[in-house]
Amino acid sequence: MMGVIGGNRGSIHKNIAPAMADINSVIKSHLVLIDATRILTAHGPQGGNLEDVKVLNKVIASTDIVAADAFATTLFGLKPSDISTTVAAYRKGLGEMNLDRVRIVRV
Amino acid sequence: MKKRSTVRLSQLLFLFLFLLLFIKTEYRGSDQISVAVNGFFRCNPLVLAGYLFAAKQFTLLLLPGLIMLLFTMVLGRFFCGWICPLGTLLDLLTSRIRKTTPLRFLQGDLKYWLLIPLLSAALFNINLVGLLDPIAILIRALTLSLYPLLGDTISRGWVGLYRVTGDNRDYLAPAYSLFHDHILPFRETLYPLGSISLLLLLLIFFLERYEKRNWCRNLCPLGTLLSLAGRFSLFRRHPLQLCIECRACRETCPSLSSHGIVREGACMRCMECIRNCSFKGSGFYFGMPKLDRPYLPERRLLLGGILSGFFLARLFHFSSPERKTRLLRPPGVRNEGEFLKKCVRCGECMKVCLKSALYPAVLQGGLEGLFTPMLIPRLGYCEYDCTLCGQVCPTAAIPNLPKELKKKEVIGKAVFDKNHCIPFAKRIDCIVCEEHCPIPQKAIRSEIVKAADFNGRITEVKMPYLVDNLCNGCGICENVCPLEGKSGIEVFAVKEKTPLKDEAGTTSPGEADPYR
Structure with a gap:
């Protein structure tokens, strides 16, 4: 989503959860890809420490952006409901965050 | 047109080298810059003198400057005639500028009144040599003014060209990347003092109206220093006076005194007199210098210069x-x-x-x-x-x-301005600065605080705080702060600049890492 925002990008960062949901309700994504070959578990997103990097070698693909995010959350050992942006997007009806209702195909 | 002389060839070669190194002194995708225009300062005796007098120590980096000084003692002030890129530019320009009469007030001892106070101020710990060094003047005018202007003109011009060419623009694109990768500035930046730097250079060009090489012979502190060093050079012009029959040298020589005497120290060894001599009467020979002539500068000048350098140092030292x-x-x-x-x-x-x-x-x-x-x-x-x-x-x-040490060097320390910073002032989450902080353990962290928002509801807000002993003052937090104009976090100068400790030692007991 970063690429579609011009100007003072940092300014949408305050109250980021509804802001992200708003952008996604205007600019719809058709296919969501999440690269989880290596994930940074702490001290990110810039800087970070190699000790905080976990190698998972996973790639997530989905047509539902909320479901993709919700699944990615589990890789960090968290629940989708822990992430405010996911919750806000779910409430706005942008997708499914309840992983029981998502068909997950592992390849 | 006359055949180009060896001297002019050398001048053009060094000018080309200078410009090439100038363009090479730029980020071109590599972490290392192998060659830079800094070589022109390292072989610069004026920079050496300023450094020696002010820092009162020697550095091997400036060894070429010492070698240049020794060569000058033997060969005379050849740097000005053969190498100096500013001198070359003046030589290329001067024939296109019509001359009026020389300015009287520039002649005489003014150049010593520039050089001696400059060096004496350095002795009193204020090194202002760089302000008047000809190479520094040239590089500043280029870096701060002309080079950004070039980058801006070409990139804007290219956008215009794209508009005009329409669909054919793809044929032009490779040329732009060639420009951008090798010639243009990596980033488009405008600098304060840019116009003043350019004006100083233009003023030097303007002085050419009055006399050939006016700056070099009457003002340039580097030239003056070199002419003092080259006073007793073994490589001398003969004859010292103008020949009675001809006097052609009066027109061509860039360093002749008003009395028609070739001043040994001032001679830039440009060889113009030989090239234009119709009688083959002038020449350069190796010979012992005559030591009986009066030594310049006089005592009065020397004392006055040192004294005014002292006052200059006092005057310049004040700052609020x-x-x-x-x-x-x-x-x-x-x-x-x-x-x-x-x-x-x-x-x-x-x-x-x-x-x-x-x-x-x-x-x-x-x-x-x-x-x-x-x-x-x-x-x-x-x-x-x-x-x-x-x-x-x-x-x-x-x-x-090296990179690992530089990361630990302290530039300043960041301080939150709670009247502006969004979580403090507006009770809204932000964390932009925290996300950008490059320190592996994060010098900016936040704690979740329960606070009443301005509708009276209790909410949880991430309040950022700074871990002082982890911050190196890089300024990215201040740079990315989403507030307009003034930032909610600002880096302030500190006197205590001990580098950050190794990673193991950075987390003191009171600063437990909340992310693990």
Whole structure:
């Protein structure tokens, strides 16, 4: 989503959860890809420490952006409901965050 | 047209080298800059003298300057006639400028009144040599003014060209990337003091109206120093007086005195007199110098110069403390005084700065800090992995540190301004600065605080705080702060600049890492 925002990008960062949901309700994504070959578990997103990097070698693909995010959350050992942006997007009806209702195909 | 002389060939070669090195002194995708225009300062005896007098120590970096001085003692002031890029530019221009009568007030001892106070002020710890060094003047005019202008013109021009060519623009694209990869500035930056730097250079060009090589013979402190060193050179012109029959040298010689006497020290060894001699009467020979002529500068001049240097040093030393609160020096500079003794104000560090963080100080560091580099975080920040400024600094005023050490050098310390910072002032989450902080353990962290928002509801807000002993003052937090204009977090100068400790030692008991 970063690429579609011009100007003072940092300014949408305050109250980021509804802001992200708003952008996604205007600019719809058709296919969501999440690269989880290596994930940074702490001290990110810039800087970070190699000790905080976990190698998972996973790639997530989905047509539902909320479901993709919700699944990615589990890789960090968290629940989708822990992430405010996911919750806000779910409430706005942008997708499914309840992983029981998502068909997950592992390849 | 006459055949080009060896001297002119050498001049053009060095001018080309100078411009080539200037263009090479730029980030071109590599972490290392192998060659830079700093070589022209390292073989510059004026820079050497200023450094020796002010820092009162020697550095091997300036050894070429010492060698140049020794060569000058034997060969005379050949640097001005054969090498100096500013001199070459003047030589190329001067034939196109119609001359009026020489300015009387420039002649005589004025040049010593520039050089001696400059060196004497250096002795009293204020090194202003870089302000009037010809190479520094030239590089500043290029770096701060002409080069950004070139970049801007070409990139804007190219956009226009794209509009005109329409669908054929793809044929033009490779040419632009060629320009951008090899010639244009990496970043488009505009600098304060740019127009003044350019004006100073243009003033030197303007002086050519009055006399050939007016700056070089009457003002240039480097030239004056070289002519003092080359006074007793073994490589001498003969005859010392103009020949009665011809006097052609009067027109061609760039360093003849008004009395028609060839002054040994002032002679730039440009060989123009030989090239234009119709009688083959003039020439250069090796011979012992005559030592019986009066020694310049006179005692009065020397004493007066040293005294005025002392007063100059006092005068320039004043600066208001509150201006200095935001005077952030490049990474690795630990002591302001030591830095000012070594900095030649050439602007190379500003030119290579990857994130356009360095700018010339106007009056933030007082008069003595004019043109010295300072970090302005709101405009650019110090890239954590970059060491370019230290690599190009000619005198190691900014030390050339390996990446791992540079990361630990303290530029300043960030401070939150709670009246502006969004979570404090508006009770809204933000964490932009925290996310950008490049320190592996994060110098900016936040704690979740329960606070009443302005509707009276209790909410949880992430309040940021700074771990002081982890912050290196790189300024990225201030740079990215989403507030308009003034940032909610600002980097302030600190005197205590001990580098950050190793990672193991950074987390003191009171600063337990909340992310693990």
